[in-house]
Amino acid sequence: MRARHADNGNGLCMHWLEAGDASPETPMIVLLHGFPDLAFSWRHQLLALAQAGFHVVAPDQRGYGRTTGWTADASSNLRAFRMDNLARDILGLVHVLGKTSVHAVVGHDFGSHVAAWCALIRPDVFRSLAMLATPFTGPPGDAGTPVPRARQLAEAIAGLSSLERPRKHYQLYYSGPDANVEMHGARQGLREFLRGYYHLKSAEGAEERPMPLPDLSASSLARLPTYYVMDVGLGMADTVAQGIAQREMGPSRWLSEDSLGVYSEEFGRTGFQGGLLWYRAATSPALQKGLEFYAGSTVDVPSCFIAGELDWGVHMLPGALAAMQRDACTRWVSARFIADAGHWVQQEQPEAVNAALLDFIATSR
Structure with missing residues (x-):
């Protein structure tokens, strides 16, 4: 290599x-x-x-x-x-x-x-x-032909904040101004934040078998794990800390301490903002309009x-x-x-x- x-x-x-x-x-x-x-x-x-x-x-x-x-x-x-x-x-x-x-x-x-x-x-x-x-x-979709599905998704995401337990979509959080600072400066430390994030989204962190959601609505999206649909008052680092606190996390069989060290060293040096700009571009209506050419x-x-x-x-x-x-x-x-x-x-x-x-x-x- x-x-x-x-x-x-x-x-x-x-x-x-x-x-x-x-x-x-x-x-x-x-x-x-x-x-x-x-x-x-x-x-x-x-x-x-x-x-x-x-x-x-x-x-x-x-x-x-x-x-x-x-x-x-x-x-x-x-x-x-x-x-x-x-x-x-x-x-x-x-x-x-x-x-x-x-x-x-x-x-x-x-x-x-x-x-x-x-x-x-x-x-x-x-x-x-x-x-x-x-x-x-x-x-x-083409600007002259509104795509009902895209509109329905936007409405579902917007509706998350009105649920009895107010929520927010992780992509909008990642697109916002606070995500990089909150994750890079995680209270549990960057290495432990990454350990927890990788764990929760792996098979080792799964609490139930995933299944298709019944429809595209706020109440359906709210069934997703909190690292996808977050509590409205929490950032991702605190969301991960809360998720880890609710379960036992032993040594990972797939992510060694040396490998975790590569991730924590690189993201410690660069931060997350470069990757988060992908989300900001993907959630920008003006930028996405240009892709309607395709x-x-x-x-x-x-x-x-x-x-x-x-x-x-x-x-x-x-x-x-x-x-x-x-x-x-x-x-x-x-x-x-x-x-x-x-x-x-x-x-x-x-x-x-x-x-x-x-x-x-x-x-x-």
């Missing part, structure tokens, strides 16, 4: 991890992390996929880790953090590495959306798509979905899983759910995920 960095041609000095033969003729796989994560999250996939004959690349994306060239202050250009520009970051990396195509682009969490946008905009380059944990339902576009390369059976994130948006398979992706291959895994599926059950990825890649060669 190697660490490298270079100018990606889109304003970044991009840092990435890679494994395998880097010659131009070797087929490439690109692995894209989500929040709050790093290229390091793919440590179990890099060598396994390289041993199968691929050049495997996992970058720290814009706003994260050791990739530089982005800013996280109040004057940051949010347009740089919109999905089409994040996809352009990855296209630039592909060109830097001397490739003309990517055999498979694989994304986890928010990285699943970046991977999907790569395949949607440039199917000539990104030849197949694997999405982990977070379904992709397609571009925003309304009606579909992902037309072979596509699959992989998730942990105990991941509530799969059901966070009611109907998203079906919409991904039915509407967003025209060459659907498979959906696979991994036993004894939560949200961090590629770290919790790496061998099962590696096998699922290789099975998918074999069908899309």
Whole structure:
């Protein structure tokens, strides 16, 4: 495994991890992390996929880790953090590495959306798509044709504050001005905040088996765990502390102390604001309006979905899983759910995920 960095041609000095033969003729796989994560999250996939004959690349994306060239202050250009520009970051990396195509682009969490946008905009380059944990339902609708589902979601999120137990959606919290300061300066300490956050969203922290929500309403969304639909008076660090206090948390079988140290050191150095700007861009009506240019576009390369059976994130948006398979992706291959895994599926059950990825890649060669 190697660490490298270079100018990606889109304003970044991009840092990435890679494994395998880097010659131009070797087929490439690109692995894209989500929040709050790093290229390091793919440590179990890099060598396994390289041993199968691929050049495997996992970058720290814009706003994260050791990739530089982005800013996280109040004057940051949010347009740089919109999905089409994040996809352009990855296209630039592909060109830097001397490739003309990517055999498979694989994304986890928010990285699943970046991977999907790569395949949607440039199917000539990104030849197949694997999405982990977070379904992709397609571009925003056309401004002249309001999308009832989008309006219904906005109404449901707004309605959370009026519930008997007032709540707020985590994406709006992440988009606000206080999230970075509260999480980076967590009262329990940054390392313990991250330990608790990763634990609660993993199979080890699951208290019940996730299930699809009955409808898209505030009362349905309120059934989600508090790390998705938070009490209105709490930040995420306090939400995590409260969740951990209500259960026993033993040593993790999937996140070692050394690995946790990598995360706490990197986010201690950079803070979370770079990643939080993704949420701010995604919840900005003005910025999302620009993506309506792609309304009606579909992902037309072979596509699959992989998730942990105990991941509530799969059901966070009611109907998203079906919409991904039915509407967003025209060459659907498979959906696979991994036993004894939560949200961090590629770290919790790496061998099962590696096998699922290789099975998918074999069908899309």
